[in-house]
Amino acid sequence: MDNKLMLMIPGPTPVPEAALLAMAKHPMGHRSKEFDGIFAECTENLKWLHQTSSDVLSLTVSGTGAMEAGIINFLSAGDRVLIGTNGKFGERWAEVAEAYGLNAEIIKAEWGQPLDPEHFREKLEADKDKQIKAVILTHSETSTGVLNDLETINRHVKAHGEALIMVDAVTSLGAVNIPMDAWGIDVIASGSQKAYMIPPGLGFVAVSPKAWEAYKTAKLPRYYLDLGKYRKEAAKNTTPFTPPVNMFFGLQVTLQMMKAEGLENVFARHKRLMTTTRAAVKALGLPLFAADDAASPAITSVMPPESVDAQKVRTLMRKRFDIALADGQDHLKGKIFRIGHLGFVGDRDILAAISSLEAVLRELGHEGYTPGAGVAAAAKFLAES
Ligand SMILES: Cc1ncc(COP(=O)(O)O)c(C=O)c1O
Numbered sequence: 172m173d174n175k176l177m178l179m180i181p182g183p184t185p186v187p188e189a190a191l192l193a194m195a196k197h198p199m200g201h202r203s204k205e206f207d208g209i210f211a212e213c214t215e216n217l218k219w220l221h222q223t224s225s226d227v228l229s230l231t232v233s234g235t236g237a238m239e240a241g242i243i244n245f246l247s248a249g250d251r252v253l254i255g256t257n258g259k260f261g262e263r264w265a266e267v268a269e270a271y272g273l274n275a276e277i278i279k280a281e282w283g284q285p286l287d288p289e290h291f292r293e294k295l296e297a298d299k300d301k302q303i304k305a306v307i308l309t310h311s312e313t314s315t316g317v318l319n320d321l322e323t324i325n326r327h328v329k330a331h332g333e334a335l336i337m338v339d340a341v342t343s344l345g346a347v348n349i350p351m352d353a354w355g356i357d358v359i360a361s362g363s364q365k366a367y368m369i370p371p372g373l374g375f376v377a378v379s380p381k382a383w384e385a386y387k388t389a390k391l392p393r394y395y396l397d398l399g400k401y402r403k404e405a406a407k408n409t410t411p412f413t414p415p416v417n418m419f420f421g422l423q424v425t426l427q428m429m430k431a432e433g434l435e436n437v438f439a440r441h442k443r444l445m446t447t448t449r450a451a452v453k454a455l456g457l458p459l460f461a462a463d464d465a466a467s468p469a470i471t472s473v474m475p476p477e478s479v480d481a482q483k484v485r486t487l488m489r490k491r492f493d494i495a496l497a498d499g500q501d502h503l504k505g506k507i508f509r510i511g512h513l514g515f516v517g518d519r520d521i522l523a524a525i526s527s528l529e530a531v532l533r534e535l536g537h538e539g540y541t542p543g544a545g546v547a548a549a550a551k552f553l554a555e556s
Contacts, residue, residue, distance in 0.1 A: 179524050180497040181313045181342050181470040183364040183371055184514035187428065190369055190421040198416045206416055207408040209423050214405060216426035217375060220344070220434070221359060223351040227377040228401040231415055234341040234362030237374030239267050240396040241337045241358040245382050246304055247390040248272035253294055253334075255279075255286040255308035255324070258315045259500045260339055264307050271391055282503065283315045283472075285465035288323040295331040304385075305335040305357075311343035314500040316461040316472035316509060318347065325354050335382055341365055342469040344375075345429065346441040346513055357382040366437075366469070368428070368514045369421040378402070425515075441468035443556050444512035444521055447549045451525040452510075454548035455532065456540045460507050469513040472499070474506070479535045481508045487534060492527040518553050525549050 178185050199206050210229075217227040230236060246252065252273050254265050257280035268275040278290045291306060306328045310321050321338060328336045337358040340349055344359060345366025351359060356379065363373035376398060378386075386399060400411040429437055445468040452459060452473050460472035475481040481498070482505050488494045497509040510524060525545045533542065 175493045177492075177494045177520065177523065179511050179516075179520065180495050181365070181509060181511035181513055182362070184366070184368060184511065185516065186368055186370060186421070187425065187515050189428070190424045193420040193424045194369070194417045196417065196420055201413055201416050202409065206419070209419050210410070210414070211408040213419055213422050213426060214408070216430060217377075220426065220429065221351045221377045222349070222353065222434075223377055223379075225352065225377065225379050226402050226405065227375055228398055228405060229410065229414065229419075230374045230376065230396065230401065231372065231412065232374035232396070233371055234339070234360060234365075234374055235263065235267075236396065237341075237360035237362060237376050238264065238339055240374070240376050240398055241360050242267050242271055242273070242307075243389075243391040243393045243396060244378075244398045245335060245337075245358065245385040245389050246271070246273060247388070249274055250304040251276070251302045252305045252307055253278055253291060253303060255291070255306075255319065257284060257286050257317060257319070258282050258309065258312035260309045260312055260314060260341070264309065264339060268307070283317065283460050285317050286319045286324065288320050288327060291324050292327040292330075295327050295334065298331065301331070301333040303331065303334045305337055307337045309339040310349070311340070311347065311467040311469050313342045313467075313470055314503070316459075316467050316470045317465050318343065318467040319465075321349070321356075322354065325356060329355055335385060342467065342513060345437065346469045348434075348438050351377055351379070355379065355381075363418065363422065366441075366514045367422065368425040369418060372415050372418050373422065438468075440517070441512070443518070443553075444468070444516055445471065446556070447518065447521050447552045448510055448512055448525070450552045451521070451545040451549040454540070454544040455529065469511065470497075471510045471512065472507045473510065475508065476532070476537045476539055479532065479537050481505055483535055484508055484528070484531055487531045488527060491531065491534075492523075494524055494527050496524075522546065522549055522553075
């Protein structure tokens with residue numbers, strides 16, 4: 172059936188109708204009083220979402236642009252930085268750092284495993300003359316469905332005292348608690364097509380006062396992504412360059428929706444979606460790629476049964492039920508499939524995805540489970556939660 176596509180990928184995520192309708196309006200002048208008002212409201216609510224009184228800047232970029240802005244505004248070529256990598260997006264941080272000539276030390280874990288906070292502690296404690304300028308990591312590693320232990324790693328960074336902490340929160344901001352001010356996180360990068368519930372096109376960078384101090388001496392070249400420009404203009408409720416005004420119409424609506432739901436409830440919903448999905452997948456006898464204690468509330472990575480091709484699962488899910496699941500990335504392409512439950516996703520969506528998955532597995536000849544076991548496990552968890 173046409174026009175029934177259900178996105179169960181970790182971005183772009185589904186967009187609520189109220190936001191779609193808001194974005195369907197004619198654009199307005201970005202130097203108008205009317206737009207200033209919308210921009211000001213969005214900025215206030217972005218701060219609420221980040222749990223900060225510092226700056227949250229909106230850029231016309233994807234998530235990677237927000238990450239790159241973090242690197243170039245607060246660091247200089249040759250700076251020693253620690254970068255955690257345990258998946259595709261951690262590796263992207265390393266690539267950006269390399270492109271700008273940082274002296275990056277990689278703290279690695281296997282794909283599917285969380286970063287070990289102890290490895291950060293050891294390096295930070297050994298750095299007596301405070302040469303480490305930043306610790307950089309991905310919070311929710313979308314390529315594997317692992318949630319790294321940001322809180323503990325951040326505690327070690329705080330004990331070091333000098334280094335900034337920069338976080339790719341592209342699939343965790345708005346799904347997991349990241350109290351920016353309370354924890355003292357310095358830079359948080361995120362993107363609109365994730366928990367923000369609007370299409371791709373806006374990137375957000377939150378900046379602490381400590382990072383602004385580093386900005387003063389950072390020497391990497393910057394122009395379009397010079398966050399000082401965005402900060403100066405945001406103080407006047409505007410942007411240095413033409414923003415995608417219609418995206419802000421949508422953002423205004425979705426931030427209001429999140430506020431109405433309440434931050435704690437938004438986090439609890441993502442946790443519930445994750446736990447329901449995992450309970451159902453286990454009941455189907457399929458191995459999960461990330462362990463329970465390191466699982467991302469945004470995404471669940473699943474290994475198909477040996478007799479079944481992951482690619483075929485995704486193809487049939489799309490063809491028969493119009494549900495889009497994500498492939499594995501890089502060496503995991505075709506080896507796992509990923510179920511996104513991020514943003515505008517509710518209990519009903521999980522039940523639909525799990526029952527469809529059961530039907531697809533049956534069609535593909537997988538018999539290692541009791542028919543209905545996935546749905547039963549999901550329904551049981553939902554009834555009890
Ligand atoms: C954790 C993470 N970081 C960075 C990105 C890159 O974002 P973009 O593709 O918007 O540049 C993504 C995209 O999925 C992501 O999931």
